[in-house]
Amino acid sequence: MTKGATAPRRSGGSRGRGGTPPEPDYVQLLTPDGERVSHPDYSVDFSDEELRGLYRDLVTVRKLDAEATALQRQGELGIWASLLGQEAAQVGSGRAMRSQDMAFPTYREHGVLYCRGIDPIMPLSLFRGVDQGGWDPVANKFNLYTIVIGAQTLHATGYAMGIAKDGKVGTDDGEAVIAYFGDGATSQGDVNEAFIWSSVFHAPVVFFCQNNQYAISEPLERQTRIPLFQRAAGFGFPGVRVDGNDVLACYAVTRAALDNARLGQGPTLIEAYTYRMGAHTTSDDPTRYRVSSEVEAWQAKDPIARVRALLTKEKIADDAFFDSVDADAKAEAVQLRERVLTMPDPDPAQIFEHVYVEGSPLVEAERKQFEAYAASFEGSAH
Secondary structure, eight states: OOOOOSSOOOOOOOOOTTSOOOOOOOBOSBOTTSOBOOOSSOOOOOOHHHHHHHHHHHHHHHHHHHHHHHHHHTTSSSOOOOOTTOHHHHHHHHHHSOTTOEEEOOSOOHHHHHHTTOOTHHHHHHHHTSOSOOSOHHHHTBOOOOOSTTHHHHHHHHHHHHHHHTTOOSSTTOOOEEEEEETGGGGSHHHHHHHHHHHHTTOOEEEEEEEOSEETTEEGGGTOSSOGGGHHHHHTSOEEEEETTOHHHHHHHHHHHHHHHHTTOOOEEEEEEOOOOSOSSTTOOGGGTSOHHHHHHHHTTOHHHHHHHHHHHTTSOOHHHHHHHHHHHHHHHHHHHHHHHTOOOOOGGGGGTTSSTTOOHHHHHHHHHHHHHHHTTTTOOO
16 A cells, blocks of 8 residues: 655634534545545555455454444443444554554554454453453554543653654654544543643654544534644644545545654644544443434445445446455454353452562452452352
């Protein structure tokens, strides 16, 4: 896949006084109807096989996510944070990373995780309570999921500053960092502190904000009175807004920003303007705070449908290909379900292990108290 061109460009766009934003001005390379459009600063030059690969990624990621949601509804996961509607932002940015780049996710970046080659069972074991996320962050260049809102932006900034100190920037084969967060996280102090540190120290980091319009139930107008990407100017680095449902544009903008970072040009803020089609998590009921007409309007901008339209119009794929992708994605989802259901339940007493390297009398006393409590239920009816 080829990279996008030039430095990030500040897009226009403004918010209306009534709280309902107008159609924003953003970088777009593929319309909702599947038509390619040009942009003066960004472009991609994918082969037909690469375009088919992006479609396969999008479909597979959505199917695995839907399976995880179903597993939670059936009591097999404690909770699940769906990415439904945000597949293009995650696949586009995930595929834009080079092998040496490092990602710092929230708890929703299942698509980026998939693009980094990590077994999709890993986040499910976390949300099932079997472990705390079993992948190797260093080997996979993908940090563990972060539940604390916005904290990962500081982790990413510190990591990026370390890269710069180690002299790993300034060349085409240098390293860069990308930090993911949502629109609500921009109100957190951690995120603003990360912006300050990264700007002052010229850190090679890309801040990738998936603006899915809601911070749980709080709409975007409760977070900002200007487009989020414009905040970057106040911290002294460029910001750019991209159509977050356009996988081609997300790839081009992210690749350009990462390459600028690795070449020593400092941080960039990307606002991927997208929409969370489902609930914030499976414990949320979005019908309590948004109307169905809004969801329907965003359904017309579906990231997968527009790539399928492109492949069909340009005769890059046929029905046999689409059927094959659907079948393969379904098979992966079935396999994922089977693997979740066969996960062994951990010993509850394991929560007391690894608290302190050399142990603790207090933790040991609490362990014994817990084990005695658990033993009191043995042989009793439940």
